[in-house]
Amino acid sequence: MLETSTPSPSATEVLDAPGAPVIVFDRVQLAFDEKVVLQDISFTLIKGHTKIILGASGSGKSTILKIVTGLLRADGGVVWVNGARVDKLSERDLMAVRGDLGMIFQEGALFDSLTVRENVGYKLYEESDMPIDDVDRRVEEVLGFIGLAEHIDKMPSELSGGQRRRVAIARAMAFKPKIMLYDEATTGLDPITATTVDDEIIKLRDLENVSSIVVTHQLRDAFYVAQHMAVRGADGRVEVVPASPDKEREAEFIMLKDGLICFEGDADALRTSTDPYLRTFLS
Amino acid sequence: MFRLIQNALKHAAQETQEYVKLTVAAIRAIFSPPLYRHDIVEQFDAIGVGSLTVVLLTGFFTGAALALQSGLTLDQFGARPVVGRLVSASMVKELGPVLTGLMLTGRIGSGIAAELGSMVVTDQINALRALGTDPVRKLVVPRVLAGFFMAPVLTVVADFVGVFGGWLVARFQLQVASSLYWSSTTQALYIQDVWMGLIKPFVLGFVIVTIACYVGLRTRGGTQGVGRATTIAVVAGSVAVIAVDFFVTQVLVSLLY
Numbered sequence: 092m093l094e095t096s097t098p099s100p101s102a103t104e105v106l107d108a109p110g111a112p113v114i115v116f117d118r119v120q121l122a123f124d125e126k127v128v129l130q131d132i133s134f135t136l137i138k139g140h141t142k143i144i145l146g147a148s149g150s151g152k153s154t155i156l157k158i159v160t161g162l163l164r165a166d167g168g169v170v171w172v173n174g175a176r177v178d179k180l181s182e183r184d185l186m187a188v189r190g191d192l193g194m195i196f197q198e199g200a201l202f203d204s205l206t207v208r209e210n211v212g213y214k215l216y217e218e219s220d221m222p223i224d225d226v227d228r229r230v231e232e233v234l235g236f237i238g239l240a241e242h243i244d245k246m247p248s249e250l251s252g253g254q255r256r257r258v259a260i261a262r263a264m265a266f267k268p269k270i271m272l273y274d275e276a277t278t279g280l281d282p283i284t285a286t287t288v289d290d291e292i293i294k295l296r297d298l299e300n301v302s303s304i305v306v307t308h309q310l311r312d313a314f315y316v317a318q319h320m321a322v323r324g325a326d327g328r329v330e331v332v333p334a335s336p337d338k339e340r341e342a343e344f345i346m347l348k349d350g351l352i353c354f355e356g357d358a359d360a361l362r363t364s365t366d367p368y369l370r371t372f373l374s
Numbered sequence: 375m376f377r378l379i380q381n382a383l384k385h386a387a388q389e390t391q392e393y394v395k396l397t398v399a400a401i402r403a404i405f406s407p408p409l410y411r412h413d414i415v416e417q418f419d420a421i422g423v424g425s426l427t428v429v430l431l432t433g434f435f436t437g438a439a440l441a442l443q444s445g446l447t448l449d450q451f452g453a454r455p456v457v458g459r460l461v462s463a464s465m466v467k468e469l470g471p472v473l474t475g476l477m478l479t480g481r482i483g484s485g486i487a488a489e490l491g492s493m494v495v496t497d498q499i500n501a502l503r504a505l506g507t508d509p510v511r512k513l514v515v516p517r518v519l520a521g522f523f524m525a526p527v528l529t530v531v532a533d534f535v536g537v538f539g540g541w542l543v544a545r546f547q548l549q550v551a552s553s554l555y556w557s558s559t560t561q562a563l564y565i566q567d568v569w570m571g572l573i574k575p576f577v578l579g580f581v582i583v584t585i586a587c588y589v590g591l592r593t594r595g596g597t598q599g600v601g602r603a604t605t606i607a608v609v610a611g612s613v614a615v616i617a618v619d620f621f622v623t624q625v626l627v628s629l630l631y
Contacts, residue, residue: 194504200497214505
């Protein structure tokens with residue numbers, strides 16, 4: 092059977108259309124020795140939409156993101172990312188799929204021996220043929236977008252926790268990925284700093300049309316991302332405002348429990364759910 | 375008890391298998407693109423130039439102590455003038471490669487394990503992979519190349535400095551004439567000895583770095599794990615240096631002599 096990391100031209104056309112599925116999980120299972128982490132996980136992320144994955148610590152939220160990027164391989168089930176079966180691809184072929192994926196790790200995972208500029212432009216400097224001047228321009232543009240342009244020559248250790256997370260977002264978005272994966276991007280931050288990170292997630296989704304999976308156990312941030320949208324005013328200024336009902340429906344929540352999805356739906360459905368576990372989680 | 379031994383053997387076999395896999399992946403990566411040239415130059419500097427001081431000091435004092443000790447013994451046979459033979463033969467064939475290997479294990483083995491280990495526990499290795507970089511090509515290959523090529527260079531430096539240290543003791547403490555010392559240093563050396571002294575450090579440099587990279591990349595369990603990895607890299611590296619030295623010597627003796 093022919094295994095390839097790049098979809099055919101007709102598949103690419105389908106994937107580029109609005110409403111196309113960009114990530115599909117079908118009956119995915121994973122266990123570490125005796126411990127079952129994911130029992131039977133199925134969901135679909137639509138292009139330009141957001142999936143917010145909630146769950147207690149150790150429920151397998153971050154594991155899902157690692158399976159999407161191919162950092163972990165599922166024991167069973169099928170995983171499609173942008174038309175490629177990542178559960179079947181070799182590490183070499185996964186590199187092509189990862190070109191469309193930007194991931195923000197818990198704590199940022201910035202390279203501590205590199206400056207902010209080198210971190211943000213890492214993929215473009217090291218893994219692309221883009222001229223250095225163009226990379227520099229892109230890095231400055233991205234850092235301007237997240238409001239950290241003045242920190243470009245600092246080392247990660249000189250930044251605050253919130254700034255480090257935002258630099259991690261800048262690093263993930265510098266090569267213009269179609270899908271962003273946020274792993275606890277706001278955990279450990281104060282509410283004001285967390286909101287600035289949430290705003291970046293919203294802006295990237297709504298202004299750059301990036302599909303996203305947000306893993307968190309911070310309910311405040313989860314609802315904020317789901318119920319707000321970014322709009323560009325006539326003067327070019329970007330504002331984050333309460334989302335329209337249609338926009339709000341584009342953000343779907345998934346609640347994990349014991350390796351299974353115990354809830355899937357929008358913010359309203361989650362809020363009005365009578366499930367005892369959900370009520371406990373939301374209270 | 376039997377189950378315990380069985381598990382330990384299984385674990386050892388698995389570790390060996392993973393180590394061989396990493397080593398093979400690193401060797402394959404050396405001969406296929408992309409090669410991160412900037413990182414390779416950086417590692418040659420860090421491992422080669424960075425280790426120079428410790429190797430100079432170790433070589434010098436070993437040569438000096440060797441001359442002092444052997445001078446006393448040779449005196450019993452009235453053979454003090456041949457102290458240079460003993461110093462040069464010992465340094466070139468055995469002490470130079472082994473002591474340089476041990477110093478490199480302490481200095482770069484621990485550094486590599488700590489650096490890669492902390493990159494693992496802070497998700498930087500996963501971040502590299504997510505950004506489309508193969509950690510073996512980016513991190514392991516430059517270190518392996520630097521270890522492989524710089525260990526022999528450092529060994530030669532240690533050999534020379536050791537013989538020089540021996541000369542200082544022989545000349546000023548044992549009162550052996552300089553001309554006698556220097557001529558005797560070459561008399562005892564055959565070309566096979568030089569080959570042995572030059573081939574060994576290639577193997578030792580490779581083993582030290584691959585063990586350190588393997589231990590670093592297998593780090594688990596936060597900062598405590600990094601500390602553990604560093605200790606394992608130094609202990610396993612040091613034992614490997616002594617053991618590999620023995621086996622390489624066996625092979626070279628049968629091939630060269």
